[in-house]
Amino acid sequence: MIRACLVNTVIISAADTGFFGLLSGLVKSIRATQPEPFPFCVLDCGLEPDQRGWLAALDVALVEPGWDYTGFEAPGPWFKAMTARPNLPKWVPGYEMYFWIDADCWVQDWAGPQKILDAAAEAGVAAVTESDNAYPVTIGPDPDRHMAKFKDWNRAIIGS
Numbered sequence: 828m829i830r831a832c833l834v835n836t837v838i839i840s841a842a843d844t845g846f847f848g849l850l851s852g853l854v855k856s857i858r859a860t861q862p863e864p865f866p867f868c869v870l871d872c873g874l875e876p877d878q879r880g881w882l883a884a885l886d887v888a889l890v891e892p893g894w895d896y897t898g899f900e901a902p903g904p905w906f907k908a909m910t911a912r913p914n915l916p917k918w919v920p921g922y923e924m925y926f927w928i929d930a931d932c933w934v935q936d937w938a939g940p941q942k943i944l945d946a947a948a949e950a951g952v953a954a955v956t957e958s959d960n961a962y963p964v965t966i967g968p969d970p971d972r973h974m975a976k977f978k979d980w981n982r983a984i985i986g987s
Contacts, residue, residue: 836924836944837866839915841892841908843873850930851878854885857928860937865926868919872905892918924948 838857842850850869858864868888871879879889892911894901901907911918915925924947926940934940947953 835922836926837868837919837922838926838928839868839870839919840928840930841870841872841905841911842930843903843905844875844878846905846930847874847878851881852933853928853930854882854887856934857940858885860934862937866922870908870911870918872907888919890918 840850840853854867857867864886866888867886868890869882871889871891874882874889882889892907894907895910895914895917912927915927916922919925924944926944926947928934928940943953943955
């Protein structure tokens with residue numbers, strides 16, 4: 828198996844000033860648990876200068892993404908992160924593997940991200956579904972209501 832640490836990998840997240848508290852926790856948790864640090868980049872969707880300085884001190888690169896798609900009314904500058912994610916090689920060029928992790932995540936043990944990176948190195952891509960009890964569409968009071976569409980989507984993604 829290819830270890831992802833041997834592949835040219837970058838970790839990417841995004842935040843604006845309102846999400847900086849969560850992002851700073853993510854950065855600290857990753858830096859504390861990684862056996863070998865990867866390059867880390869943050870899509871700057873509205874950070875303050877002192878927040879940018881804090882990230883730079885931890886060797887986190889910053890990129891200010893533009894709008895990759897037009898013709899819609901964006902809810903705010905933070906939405907640039909949503910349109911940039913399918914285009915990460917455009918905004919952060921030069922890597923073989925792009926590991927996206929949301930700013931509101933926290934890494935307790937590097938074994939979890941390492942499994943994802945290893946799977947991506949072996950198969951070419953890896954994805955983790957996002958679900959929580961707070962998401963009533965798939966978990967809440969009537970989870971079967973959307974289950975057929977959810978299963979179809981999962982099958983389409985994994986190609987089976």
